[in-house]
Amino acid sequence: MSAAPAVTRPDLFGFLPVWQRNFLVWRKLALPSILGNLADPLIYMLGLGYGLGAMLPEIDGQPYIAFLAAGTICASTMNAATFEALYSSFSRMHVQKTWDAILNTPLGLNDVVAGELFWAATKSFFSGCAILIVITAMGLTNGPTALLILPAIVLTGLAFAALGLIWNALAPSYDFFMYYFTLFITPMTLISGVFFPTDQLPGWLAAIGGWLPLAQGVALIRPLLAGQWPADALIHIMALLATTAIAFTIALRLTRRRLLK
Template identity: 85%
Template sequence: MSATLSLSRFNRPGFLPVWRRNFLVWRKLALPSILGNLADPLIYMLGLGYGLGAMLPSVGGQPYVAFLAAGTVCASTMNAATFEALYSAFSRMHVQKTWDAILNTPLGLTDVVAGELFWAATKSLFSGAAILVVITGMGLTHGPLMLWALPAVVLTGLAFAALGLIWNALAPSYDFFMYYFTLFITPMTLISGVFFPTEQLPGWLAAIGGWLPLAQGVALVRPLLAGEVPADALIHIMALLATAGVAFAIALHLTRRRLLK
């Protein structure tokens, strides 16, 4: 019996019970959660895309609203992963003490942090997929290649979930997260090609923006929604995977140091 249990534990990823626990809690309020993730990006997309877009020429051969739609998918993915890795993970770690309860089981800290990482990426997939459905219904996507935007959304979500978990490990309170949004998330949104082409920026600023993880996601998603294969796709994929891997390692180290104090 014990050998069977050990084999079952070995075959099942340790993070999966953590992911499943978070999913079951989220499922109770799934519809309001998805609608909440849709509302803000769609307001920006419709207001700017059709309002401001009516006064603008086409961008890269497509209407401005279609250009903005791809950026909105990536920005929403970033925000969903970031909020989950910050506010929700901090609540489970520091306020609700859920992590403490899990760590009293055979699961270890790596399992817990990895579970939070993959759950935040899953939340970002839900958000990105919901927006993709809406913009497809609006006729802003072209061809079956747009389905490959879903793996790109997952990669983008993983990168931002891992980055968020670093800040989560450092945060003394919820108020600390505002620095992350003000100093990192908001500037990155403005210089990563979400609202306008980065070519409009000064050369040095465009160069910085082009290396940021949000820009990597945009570079993958925008061509796919237009029915085109992204240029340098492998480079963008590897950049997102590297960001996720390095940030997760740092987040795990900082979290372990924090919980062992």
């Protein structure tokens, strides 16, 4: 990179210009972007929920499609945040040199990386809300507790945006991102309770899955979708916040090291 990171300004909201810039660019293609994020999880939910679900018994007193709906919201949020923090952020940092231009303004590297974090979380919020609207239209929500799913989507999106920025700081090319999906995202989706209860897994594997950030989001959203309060809600919230804080700190340090090379 040609531009060295600028001195960080002590501005708590310095990330807002970066967020606004990304939002203005996205707004031009907002509808195709939302539809693209909506199509894949919706196909999974309808295909598995009605197809496979017709052959399965109820899970915890609810039909399989209702069980799958919560997992679909979480998986869609995770994927949207991950794609934005990887492919889009990498393009702005490495290919388009957008970060170089921003770092030649009074904004610092903290502002840029934080702006990318909150923008990726915003994109994931749009995606999660789109799925939630469809699920509500299908009659799969129960009562006003469904509104509490919105902050749970935000927390899940922030965690995966921060994790994605770590890999973005390490990636030499777009091809490198496939390792992240193959070794982390896909296995996590399979052992975090998205498609089936984790008690069907071997004990050691279920224990690993229970510590992963996707499982924390599922543990919050699934009860809320069923009109219930999540058990150990504070623990899951703190786990997602801790994941965000730690991952963002690591991503910022790795990004700084990369730009100073």
